[in-house]
Amino acid sequence: MKELEHIFMKKNTGKKALALLSASALSATMLAGCGGAAPASSAPAASTDSTAVSTAEGAEFSYPMSGDHAITYWTTLNEIMSSDYSNMGDSPFGKGLMERTGVNITFQHPPTGQGDEQFNLILADGDLPDVMEYHWMDYPGGPEKAIADGNILALNDIIDQYCPNLKAYLAANPEADRQAKTDDGNYYMFPFIRGDDALRVTIGLMIRQDWLTELGLEMPTTMDEWHDVLTAFKEKKGAAAPFCYEYKMGSLTDVLPFQFAYNTTKKFYVGDDGMVHFGAAEQNFKDFLTTMHQWYSEGLIDADIATQEFDQVSAKMSNGTAGASCGWAGSRMGVWSNAALATDPNYDLEPCPVPTLNKGETAKMGPIENVVPNQGGVAITTSCKDIEAAARMLDWAYSDEGHMYYNFGVEGVSYNMENGEPVYTDLILKNPDGKSIANAMVDNIRGNYNGPFVQDVRYLSQYYTLAGQKVSNATWLVKSAAKYALPPITPTAEESEQFAAIMNEVNTYRDEMILKYILGTENLDTFDDFVATMNSMGLDKALEIENAALTRYNAR
């Protein structure tokens, strides 16, 4: 059966590629035809010359595009933006993007919190928007399968033809290039790229420095010190939930720094032997769970850890119920500090380094994102008719002009150049409507969250206004973290279904058991059974697939 399916898919990919070729050729001729027939196009920047040879190399092409171009663009609407605009197309950012690229974009947004569900439903329906922004590595089976399934296009030819800016960036940045494509060398998205290593560490532990000072305690660096500090918070500061964070948020729980103290992680990682390991199935993880359970049973970790969400955690962090947390420097540390500072001028949330087991050790593993993180990438779907418009619109972000627009907005409006550096104006930093910096940024730029562009580190020092935020990257960075982090590897299209089926069961079981071990509803003596059960679910096979994928990745 697998064999048959394999042949079937191959055949289909061939067909799709053919369709793609003819489609792009068609759209190219159509555009040339348009330009010729209607030289009195309204766009002033586009000369008649450039439209006539626009298909040649892209060198003579200029923005905004001439002629009528309309594409549909599916993306989740940033939560902060959603309080101001119900559609990205209404925001200053969206309007400016359309104006500058000459492409009329119809943005489609899923309801808040239902992004993944809607994404899959749209795929099932088959009538896809022209371009879709998604965390494509999470497409079941990976991006190669998204291409094989006939949902998105391989972009290699399109990039060659229409995307000189992205092409130039990837050529100059081999690491980003390697992470932005599949094993087979297929480009599949206009990637979100962390333009600086400082941008790759955004999550970490944070603690109430004002409490530490008041109690005469040092910043904790080992697990034992953390235990003592949290106990002191509970006993002396009356904190009912000394350590409290959004456990349900996978992106936080996956990189909870306490697990790195034990040189482990709940997910796949690359070990010292250069092989892929599954952290949750190893002895170190049991040690981590033992400590977490001990802390939970002593009331050092919030009792409601498994059910609470952002609002409850925010309240606890701001009102003194909790004294330490795990989260982002911007949307957590910044938000809570600013909320609390209104009533408590001494409130001081500071980042904590990744803890170790013994005093004076340096951590080996740490939270770090890949250069091309799994977010904000935009793919062109098989339903897209005007492929050139979609590709050109997206490629603009990687041009100098687009780079500044995505990161800083419009010169003279949202930023000014001072001594050759972009500095945000008061529209962003002291918003006349009283919006927070994060809010003003999200309305005007995408530099402070994600999207299909190269993120510029120069936004960070202006976005982070608090002393704690400014040192967060340096504090949270573990130098060797990248060595252990799993690069964006993908199983082959044939293996991916088996891999997805195995990991679906393993992950469900793992998440359930981890929580039970921490809460104490399951005794840690059964850890060996837990590992054995995961192996019986096919973890060995999954590791085999991952290791083969890593080998292929290293060979890219």
Place this chain on the structure above:
Amino acid sequence: MKQATPEALATATKTAKAPKHLHSFGYRARKDMQRNWELYLLVLPVLIFYFLFCYKPMYGALIAFQNYKPALGFAGSPWVGFDNFIRFFTSPFFGRLVKNTLFLSFELLIFGFPAPIILALLLNELHAGPFKKTIQTVTYLPHFISIIVVAGMLTDFCMSTGLINDIIVFFGGARSPLLQNPALYRTIYILSDIWQQIGWGSIIYLSALSGVDAQLYDAASIDGAGRFQKLLNVTLPSIMPTIVIMFILRIGSLMSIGYEKTILLYNPSTYETADIISSYVYRVGILEQGWSYSTAIGLFNSVVNLILLLIANRLSKKLTETSLW
């Protein structure tokens, strides 16, 4: 009996060679349609509804036997026979899912089904007045609250700092996060379900109760029956057919508990008792894109439902002489 005259009239006025077709089904149906076209027009939307939403999607169930890929379409996806069913039956979660679904279903049936009947009987004993009206309104209202809101309230109430824990502490208990305790999950689910549905569910019984002949009560009173005896010997037998029909209908949808409330209330620490077939289908099908696999599970669920319905109907026919068909 009515058919004959108008038909005869019609044929007589139209043609002479009609008698041959006089009794054919097609002819009679056509005539009937002509005569009662308003009624047919009325029933048409319902037929269209059933065709579009109940029968037309049935062919889609065939993807349970395929490795369905939306981009390849129904015709293009490869057939895989019973692979998806085998995968489900051999899944480590199979036993737990079926057990949880059955337990939740039967507990909902045992505790949830009688509740509206009891409420209706109690309300029936009250004299109509502002008090009765208020009770009815108050008990109906929760039915109209969105499940999202109900689940949000429950999550807050069940937190270790929530309302329910405040009450427990008032009576000398200890605080604990209730929704993280697998042993309490079904109780919370069922109690909240009863709270939400009891008033709405009692409407049909109240209407049945209003149809009970008052003379029966008078006769019973003359025979010296008390309030409780009248309830047992007059009221209950009178509404028994309604109860039985409602019961059979309920059995038919026994296994088809929706995923909505479950996915809003559960978390990995309560999967053990909370994860049911429909929530698993949701996770696998919608979140993991296992279209065919989740369809196979859904189909399995429907078959179990159908079997339960047939058994219940057969039993009811034997025991109470009331049945759906």
